[in-house]
Amino acid sequence: xxxxxxxxxxxxxxxxxxxxxxxxxxxxxxxxxxxxxxxxxxxxxxxxxxxxxxx
Amino acid sequence: xxxxxxxxxxxxxxxxxxxxxxxxxxxxxxxxxxxxxxxxxxxxxxxxxxxxxxxxxxxxxxxxxxxxxxxxxxxxxxxxxxxxxxxxxxxxxxxxxxxxxxxxxxxxxxxxxxxxxxxxxxxxxxxxxxxxxxxxxxxxxxxxxxxxxxxxxxxxxxxxxxxxxxxxxxxxxxxxxxxxxxxxxxxxxxxxxxxxxxxxxxxxxxxxxxxxxxxxxxxxxxxxxxxxxxxxxxxxxxxxxxxxxxxxxxxxxxxxxxxxxxxxxxxxxxxxxxxxxxxxxxxxxxxxxxxxxxxxxxxxxxxxxxxxxxxxxxxxxxxxxxxxxxxxxxxxxxxxxxxxxxxxxxxxxxxxxxxxxxxxxxxxxxxxxxxxxxxxxxxxxxxxxxxxxxxxxxxxxxxxxxxxxxxxxxxxxxxxxxxxxxxxxxxxxxxxxxxxxxxxxxxxxxxxxxxxxxxxxxxxxxxxxxxxxxxxxxxxxxxxxxxxxxxxxxxxxxxxxxxxxxxxxxxxxxxxxxxxxxxxxxxxxxxxxxxxxxxxxxxxxxxxxxxxxxxxxxxxxxxxxxxxxxxxxxxxxxxxxxxxxxxxxxxxxxxxxxxxxxxxxxxxxxxxxxxxxxxxxxxxxxxxxxxxxxxxxxxxxxxxxxxxxxxxxxxxxxxxxxxxxxxxxxxxxxxxxxxxxxxxxxxxxxxxxxxxxxxxxxxxxxxxxxxxxxxxxxxxxxxxxxxxxxxxxx
Numbered sequence: 020x021x022x023x024x025x026x027x028x029x030x031x032x033x034x035x036x037x038x039x040x041x042x043x044x045x046x047x048x049x050x051x052x053x054x055x056x057x058x059x060x061x062x063x064x065x066x067x068x069x070x071x072x073x074x
Numbered sequence: 075x076x077x078x079x080x081x082x083x084x085x086x087x088x089x090x091x092x093x094x095x096x097x098x099x100x101x102x103x104x105x106x107x108x109x110x111x112x113x114x115x116x117x118x119x120x121x122x123x124x125x126x127x128x129x130x131x132x133x134x135x136x137x138x139x140x141x142x143x144x145x146x147x148x149x150x151x152x153x154x155x156x157x158x159x160x161x162x163x164x165x166x167x168x169x170x171x172x173x174x175x176x177x178x179x180x181x182x183x184x185x186x187x188x189x190x191x192x193x194x195x196x197x198x199x200x201x202x203x204x205x206x207x208x209x210x211x212x213x214x215x216x217x218x219x220x221x222x223x224x225x226x227x228x229x230x231x232x233x234x235x236x237x238x239x240x241x242x243x244x245x246x247x248x249x250x251x252x253x254x255x256x257x258x259x260x261x262x263x264x265x266x267x268x269x270x271x272x273x274x275x276x277x278x279x280x281x282x283x284x285x286x287x288x289x290x291x292x293x294x295x296x297x298x299x300x301x302x303x304x305x306x307x308x309x310x311x312x313x314x315x316x317x318x319x320x321x322x323x324x325x326x327x328x329x330x331x332x333x334x335x336x337x338x339x340x341x342x343x344x345x346x347x348x349x350x351x352x353x354x355x356x357x358x359x360x361x362x363x364x365x366x367x368x369x370x371x372x373x374x375x376x377x378x379x380x381x382x383x384x385x386x387x388x389x390x391x392x393x394x395x396x397x398x399x400x401x402x403x404x405x406x407x408x409x410x411x412x413x414x415x416x417x418x419x420x421x422x423x424x425x426x427x428x429x430x431x432x433x434x435x436x437x438x439x440x441x442x443x444x445x446x447x448x449x450x451x452x453x454x455x456x457x458x459x460x461x462x463x464x465x466x467x468x469x470x471x472x473x474x475x476x477x478x479x480x481x482x483x484x485x486x487x488x489x490x491x492x493x494x495x496x497x498x499x500x501x502x503x504x505x506x507x508x509x510x511x512x513x514x515x516x517x518x519x520x521x522x523x524x525x526x527x528x529x530x531x532x533x534x535x536x537x538x539x540x541x542x543x544x545x546x547x548x549x550x551x552x553x554x555x556x557x558x559x560x561x562x563x564x565x566x567x568x569x570x571x572x573x574x575x576x577x578x579x580x581x582x583x584x585x586x587x588x589x590x591x592x593x594x595x596x597x598x599x600x601x602x603x604x605x606x607x608x609x610x611x612x613x614x615x616x617x618x619x620x621x622x623x624x625x626x627x628x629x630x631x632x633x634x635x636x637x638x639x640x641x642x643x644x645x646x647x648x649x650x651x652x653x654x655x656x657x658x659x660x661x662x663x664x665x666x667x668x669x670x671x672x673x674x675x676x677x678x679x680x681x682x683x684x685x686x687x688x689x690x691x692x693x694x695x696x697x698x699x700x701x702x703x704x705x706x707x708x709x710x711x712x713x714x715x716x717x718x719x720x721x722x723x724x725x726x727x728x729x730x731x732x733x734x735x736x737x738x739x740x741x742x743x744x745x746x747x748x749x750x751x752x753x754x755x756x757x758x759x760x761x762x763x764x765x766x767x768x769x770x771x772x773x774x775x776x777x778x779x780x781x782x783x784x785x786x787x788x789x790x791x792x793x794x795x796x797x798x799x800x801x802x803x804x
Contacts, residue, residue, distance in 0.1 A: 023210075023213075027217065030190070030193060031190060031217075031221070034186055034189060034190045034193075035186070037186060038182060038183065038186040041182045041186075042179060042182060045175065045178055045179060045182065050178070051127060051129070051130075052127040052128055052129045052130070053129055054128040054129045055108060055126060055127055055128030055129060058104065058105035058108060058128060059105070059108070061105065062105045062108070062109050
C-alpha cells in the first residue's frame with residue numbers, strides 16, 4: 020500500500036491541473052463565443068498575404 | 075448645413091495608444107459572414123484587432139489611436155453588406171456577465187472536488203465490506219475533507235449569500251435548507267472522521283453543490299443571453315439626434331451624449347429621440363407611440379414633444395428638456411410608480427415550494443433525533459441519523475426542477491421570437507386567462523401601408539413609388555416602400571407641404587395632396603370607404619389616382635385572435651385612439667369587447683376591476699401610455715417597436731411583424747409550468763421514498779449519493795421535454 024503515497028498525490032495533481040486549465044480557459048474568454056468557435060474550426064485558412072502589411 | 079457623425083461617445087482607450095469600439099452587426103449568422111467581416115476590416119491599415127462574436131452578433135475593433143474615424147468601419151461594413159451600429163454595454167449586462175462567470179468558476183471548482191472526492195469515496199465504500207484497514211479509511215476521509223471543505227467554502231458562496239440575505243430579511247428561500255444541509259453534512263463528517271467512524275458525507279455534500287450550481291448557472295445564462303440580445307436591439311435602433319454644435323453646424327450624436335438645454339434638429343420623417351420643447355418651426359407630428367392617437371398633432375413654437383414622436387411635414391428645432399419637466403410624462407411616471415408599488419409581490423413557484431418544504435424537512439430531522447434518543451439510541455447516533463435525513467432531503471432535485479425547465483422553455487420562446495425580461499414571467503404567463511390588447515402599434519403595425527395598392531395599375535404604382543422616393547414625408551416613404559421603388563425620378567422637385575412633381579417624357583407627374591394633383595373629385599369616394607386613412611393623390615398627365623395609406627393590422631392578427639379564443643382566453647381592446655379607428659379594428663378582428671379614448675388611468679382601473687373578479691390579465695401594449703397598465707397587469711408583453719418605458723416595464727418582449735409570438739409564448743409557458751409542477755412532484759416523490767430509509771438509520775453515503783444523482787438526472791431528463799413546443803398557431 021506504499022504505492023498510495025505516490026498515486027494519491029499524482030491523482031490530485033492531475034485533477035488540479037484540470038481545474039487550473041478550466042479556470043485559465045474561462046479567464047481568457049474561451050466561453051464567450053461558443054457558436055463562433057464551432058464555425059472557426061471548419062473555416063478555411065486565410066490565404067497567405069501577398070505582401071507584408073504596409074504601415 | 076454641414077452634418078458630421080460623432081461616435082466618440084462609444085470609443086474607449088484600450089491602453090498603449092490603442093482605441094476600442096464594439097459594434098452590433100445585423101445579419102451575421104454563419105462562418106462565411108464571420109470570415110468576410112474579419113478580413114474586410116483587418117484589411118484597413120492600422121486596424122489591430124477585428125473579431126466577430128457570433129453568439130452575441132457583435133464585432134470588437136481596435137486600432138491605433140488617432141489614425142481612423144470609427145465611422146469608416148461602419149461604412150466598410152455597409153460595403154460588405156452589413157448594417158452596423160456602435161454599441162454600449164449596459165451596466166445590467168456587465169453585471170449579468172460577471173455573475174455568469176462567477177457561477178461557472180464555482181461550478182468548475184465544485185465539479186473538480188466532486189470528481190476527486192468520489193475517487194476517494196469509492197475505495198472506502200467497497201473497502202468497508204472487504205479488507206480495508208481503519209487507518210487507510212481515515213486517511214481517505216481526511217484527504218476528502220482536505221478537498222471538499224475549501225471547495226465547498228468557495229463554490230457554496232452563491233447559496234450561502236442568498237440564504238443569509240433571506241434570513242436577514244426574516245424570510246426563507248430555497249437556499250436556506252440547502253445551506254443548512256451542506257454545512258451540517260460537512261461539519262458532521264469532520265466530527266465523524268475525528269472519531270474514526272465508518273461513514274463520512276463529504277462526497278454527498280460537494281455533489282449536491284455541483285448539481286445545484288448546474289441549475290443556478292443555467293438560470294443565469296438564460297438571463298445573460300436575453301440581456302445581450304436586448305442590448306443589441308437597443309443599439310440597432312441607433313437612436314441618434316442631430317445636435318447643433320455651432321449656429322449652422324450639426325452633428326449626428328448618440329442620444330446618450332445629449333444633455334438638457336441642447337438644441338436638436340428634427341427633420342421630416344424622423345422619429346424624435348429626446349423630450350423637449352419646439353423653439354422654431356411648424357410641423358405635424360404623429361404621437362401615436364405616446365398616446366395611441368393616430369391623428370396628427372400640430373407642433374409649433376412652445377409645443378412639448380416626446381421621445382418616440384414622428385415628425386411628419388416640417389423641420390423643427392427642439393430644445394431638450396430633462397424628462398421630468400414634460401407634463402404628460404410626469405403623469406405617466408406617477409401612475410407607473412403607483413402601479414409598480416401596488417404590484418402584488420408574486421411568489422415564485424420555487425419559493426412557494428421551499429416555504430412549505432423547509433419547515434417539514436427540518437421538523438422531520440428534529441423528530442428523528444428525538445425519536446431515536448427516546449428509543450434508547452445514544453445522542454451521537456441520533457444526531458448522525460438526523461443529519462442523514464437532512465442530507466437525503468436536501469432539495470437537490472428541487473433546485474434543478476425549475477431552472478432546467480425555465481432554460482429550455484426560454485430557449486424555445488427565443489426561437490419563436492420572444493425575449494424574457496423577468497425570470498418568473500413564464501409562471502405568470504401560464505396563468506393568464508384574459509388578454510388586453512392595445513390597438514395602435516400592437517394589433518396594428520407601427521409603419522404605414524398602402525391599403526388599395528391592388529386597385530392601381532402596376533406600372534402607375536411603380537411610377538408613384540419612384541416619385542415618392544424624392545419626398546421626406548412618411549406617407550410618401552410608405553408609398554415608396556410598398557412599390558419597392560429603387561431609382562428616384564430624375565429632376566423631381568418637392569414642394570413643402572404639398573407634394574412632389576417631376577416631368578418625364580413630357581408628361582407631368584405629381585404626388586401629394588389631392589388639391590396639389592387636381593384630384594379633389596376622387597377624395598370623397600376614398601374617404602367614405604376608409605375614413606381613417608391618409609389620402610395621397612397621384613397624377614400622370616390627366617390620369618388621376620388616389621392612394622389610401624394607414625397603419626395596417628399585423629398580418630396574422632386575425633389568426634392569433636382566433637387561436638386565443640380557441641384556448642378559452644378572453645380578449646378585449648383598450649385603446650387611447652378615437653372610437654371609429656378602434657371600432658374598425660375590433661370589427662375586423664371580431665373582438666366584441668373594446669373601449670376607445672381610454673386614458674392610462676382608465677386602463678389601470680379596468681385591469682383592477684378584472685383583478686377583483688379573479689382574472690389573471692395579460693396586457694399587450696407598446697405605447698408610453700400603456701406603461702402603467704403593463705406594470706399593473708399580472709403579466710405583460712410589448713413588441714420590440716414599443717416605447718422605451720413600456721419595453722422596460724413589460725415582462726416579455728416579442729420581435730418582428732407577426733403577432734404569433736403572443737400565442738407561442740402562452741403555449742410554451744403553459745407547457746413549462748406543467749413540467750415544473752411535474753418536476754416538483756418527482757422531487758417530492760423521491761423524498762417520500764428516501765426519507766423513511768434515512769429515518770430508519772440505514773443510509774450509507776453510497777445510498778445518499780446514488781439517490782441524489784438519480785433524482786437529479788430524472789428531473790433534468792423530464793425538463794428536456796419542454797423543447798418540443800408546437801410552433802404553429804391554431
